[in-house]
Amino acid sequence: MTDPAAPPAAQATAQTTAQPAEPASAQDAGAPLRVLYAGTPETAVPVLEALVASRHRVVGVLTRPDAPLGRKRVLTPSPVAAAAEAHGIPTVKADRLRGEAGAEAAEAIRALGADVAVVVAYGALVPAELLGVPKHGWLNLHFSTLPAWRGAAPVQRAMMAGETRIGADVFQLEEGLDTGPVFARMHRDVAPGQTSGDLLAGLAADGGPLVVEVLDGLSAGTAVATPQQGEPTHAEKLSHADGLVDAAGDAAAVGALVNGVTPEPGAWGWMLADQADAPTRFKLDAVLPHAEEDLPAEVAAASVGDLLVAAKRAWLRAGSGALELTRVQPSGKKLMAAADWARGATGSPRLLAGTELADHTAELQAAHAARLAARTTAEGKTRA
Secondary structure, three states, X not given: OOOOOOOOXXXXXXXXXXXOOOOXXXXXXXXXXXXXXXXXXXXXXXXHHHHHHOOOEEEEEEEOOOEEEOOOOEEEOOHHHHHHHHOOOOEEXXXXXXXXXXXXXXXXXXXXXXXXXXXXXXXOOOOHHHHOOOOOOEEXXXXXXXXXXXXXXXXXXXXXXXXXXXXXXXXXXXXXXXOXXXXXXXXXXXXXXXXXXXXXXXXXXXXXXXXXXXXXXXXXXXXXXXXXXXXXXXXXXXXXXHHEOOOOOEHHHHHHHHHHOOOOOOEEEEEEOOOOOOOEEEEEOOXXXXXXXXXXXXXXXXXXXXXXXXXXXXEEEOOEOEEEEOEEEEOOOOOEEHHHHHHHOOOOOEEOOHHHHHHHHHXXXXXXXXXXXXXXXXXXXXXX
């Protein structure tokens, strides 16, 4: 089984430090395990698919309840629930497992008779009284190399901090938040212009085989978990405010923030197209940072926050360097190619930055909230 502390091989594509060993015989491999799978978003689907394709048996899926989606707010199963139903796997839908509200779900979990539970982004805490229900406990695929970035948004926080190599661990759930010993580990390099959404998708795809390998080890009695080592860091849940872009900083740091919060909660700034206009929200998608010495002359001569086209590409001038923009979404418009938007933009568009942004942020947020409230009220009157 994997030594989670072993240094990864340096390579640009995804790889794992865990190398599956071929069992000498079917007896050595151990009996297939009965698996309870807990997950909710699209990110958690690849691991479920890997488990279904393995020799182990998924006896049930725990996921969040159906949620309203779209303009019509139609109740829709989670991506994991939809995948489970496609495979004919029984589902337990619960937004909590504690107290009276979670009692029915907890009883359903016990009735499944699982040997092990696997968690990937389920969205609720597993109470202590359920941790020991499966023989092998609960395993979690967490998208960081623990104890770094314990918590809800590990990939986003790591990218926002400028990290360029990000991993994932399979570890044993304990009562503490992401504190358990690690069975296996893998890493991925962050490619230029890659977003946290891109990286999460890659880690999830690679995570399936890693989880199956750990289950094989548990079945064969060869799995070994290593206690976490080092000082922990914490990945708090992101809010919309975390995506606010201040172009006054270094391009690499600004780019790390933009790519780290894309697609969720999203990167945005306050755009001023003309001095007489009120600033409007301007969303940014993936960006490519460029150092000062690599900028086209027109971009180098621009002021901080300027949005412009040069060398057939769209740019955002930063305090040092600039960001090459791929896609943007002006207020009231759909996501579009940044260069197409910039060529058709009127005036001298720019994002508020530095002290100007700080001075206006509170006022702008309040004005935006008031506009949303007025729109909601108007829509309510129209429906009535």
